[in-house]
Amino acid sequence: MKANSAKANAGAAVLDAERPATTETLLVGLDLGTNMSCLMSAPRGSDEKPVRELIPTVVGYAKEDVLNGILPCEAKVLFGRLAQKHRQNLNLVRPLQGGVIAHPEAARQFATHLRDTLQADGREVRAVIGTPACSDLAARDSARNAFRGMVAKVIFVPEPFLAVIGYRDDARISDANYHDPVLNSLCIDIGAGSTDVCLVQGHYPTVDDQLSVPFAGDAVDQIILDRILAEYPESGLTVSRIREIKERHSWVLAEDGATPAVATVMVGGKSRKIDVTAQVGAGCDALLQKVFEMARDLISRAEPETVSELLQNVIVTGGGSLTKGFGVALQAKLLEEGFENPRVQVLGDNYKDFVALGALKIARRARENQWQTLLG
Numbered sequence: 001m002k003a004n005s006a007k008a009n010a011g012a013a014v015l016d017a018e019r020p021a022t023t024e025t026l027l028v029g030l031d032l033g034t035n036m037s038c039l040m041s042a043p044r045g046s047d048e049k050p051v052r053e054l055i056p057t058v059v060g061y062a063k064e065d066v067l068n069g070i071l072p073c074e075a076k077v078l079f080g081r082l083a084q085k086h087r088q089n090l091n092l093v094r095p096l097q098g099g100v101i102a103h104p105e106a107a108r109q110f111a112t113h114l115r116d117t118l119q120a121d122g123r124e125v126r127a128v129i130g131t132p133a134c135s136d137l138a139a140r141d142s143a144r145n146a147f148r149g150m151v152a153k154v155i156f157v158p159e160p161f162l163a164v165i166g167y168r169d170d171a172r173i174s175d176a177n178y179h180d181p182v183l184n185s186l187c188i189d190i191g192a193g194s195t196d197v198c199l200v201q202g203h204y205p206t207v208d209d210q211l212s213v214p215f216a217g218d219a220v221d222q223i224i225l226d227r228i229l230a231e232y233p234e235s236g237l238t239v240s241r242i243r244e245i246k247e248r249h250s251w252v253l254a255e256d257g258a259t260p261a262v263a264t265v266m267v268g269g270k271s272r273k274i275d276v277t278a279q280v281g282a283g284c285d286a287l288l289q290k291v292f293e294m295a296r297d298l299i300s301r302a303e304p305e306t307v308s309e310l311l312q313n314v315i316v317t318g319g320g321s322l323t324k325g326f327g328v329a330l331q332a333k334l335l336e337e338g339f340e341n342p343r344v345q346v347l348g349d350n351y352k353d354f355v356a357l358g359a360l361k362i363a364r365r366a367r368e369n370q371w372q373t374l375l376g
């Protein structure tokens with residue numbers, strides 16, 4: 001595996017503990033997700049429990065014909081849950097696609113909303129922001145532009161790496177029996193817009209340590225929808241309805257018992273309930289196969305002597321990891337492929353906290369020269 005020494009050094013330095021002593025600055029860890037964003041904030045130099053906010057990454061613009069008294073405070077723009085609540089009277093825009101900013105203006109407005117949520121009260125705000133693995137300069141530039149004027153200083157770090165830093169049990173670092181995921185793990189983050197896989201081996205991941213594909217939950221929704229539409233072209237199902245069905249009934253292992261997925265569709269103008277378990281399974285299987293191929297590819301890039309330890313720490317996170325049976329199925333596929341004794345861990349329902357918490361940990365430890373200033 002090639003080492004990108006400049007990046008590796010920068011990353012190792014980010015991990016060095018150094019605690020500044022001022023509460024004039026508010027530190028923020030931000031998981032800017034395609035579907036959902038998570039903020040963790042705490043004053044610089046304090047050990048206090050971070051304040052956590054979970055905000056759907058969506059901006060809603062009031063429709064022209066909306067009547068007075070319908071939207072709160074006659075707002076022209078709403079964000080997050082409020083935007084979702086008033087969706088019939090708004091044009092909803094998701095600022096990110098495939099994990100990166102696709103609508104710069106909406107992204108900037110969303111960043112303003114995040115900043116307002118922080119209640120920074122005049123304090124300087126510094127943010128460590130997660131980026132998809134392998135995100136290019138253009139993607140980071142768009143993120144910088146979105147946050148210019150909202151945040152004084154930033155550091156961008158790949159999301160799967162942040163997830164591992166967030167997941168690490170810092171109290172057990174000196175425990176010889178602890179398989180420290182920061183020293184050796186494979187982290188797989190299955191989001192809405194992208195699936196990111198990252199080798200984490202004690203240093204900041206290089207380009208060669210990461211893979212990202214724009215195939216994740218949104219793509220699964222599309223596969224399910226296409227399959228249903230092929231059979232019921234006039235069903236009137238929307239992708240957001242499909243997402244709801246998938247989140248309730250996603251599955252990948254038949255013997256693990258899929259819960260039957262039933263959708264109400266229109267057939268010949270009449271409403272009818274149909275079983276869409278197979279279509280949901282097909283979408284989830286496609287995701288499993290993609291994740292397996294990405295994991296296999298990255299494991300093959302690791303130094304051979306690190307692989308057996310690495311296989312003990314295959315970590316799956318992101319909303320897609322909640323697919324029923326996913327961890328067991330991935331482990332079985334790795335075993336079938338010939339990898340020795342793999343152990344796949346799924347982070348579970350509170351997966352959303354790990355990237356933001358990892359980002360906040362890095363913000364707390366960053367040295368002054370690691371922050372990039374965002375000129376207003």
Ligand SMILES: Nc1ncnc2c1ncn2[C@@H]1O[C@H](COP(=O)(O)OP(=O)(O)OP(=O)(O)O)[C@@H](O)[C@H]1O
Pocket residue numbers: 032033034035036037096098099100190191192193194195216217218243246247248250317318319320321322323324352
């Ligand atoms: N129980 C579930 N089964 C399958 N998929 C699920 C489940 N719950 C959530 N998801 C899917 O997970 C995705 C959202 O995951 P996550 O919150 O990690 O995304 P994100 O961080 O916003 O996106 P990205 O990292 O791609 O920018 C959505 O596609 C959602 O439908």
Ligand SMILES: [Mg+2]
Pocket residue numbers: 031032033034159189191192318
């Ligand atoms: Mg994500």
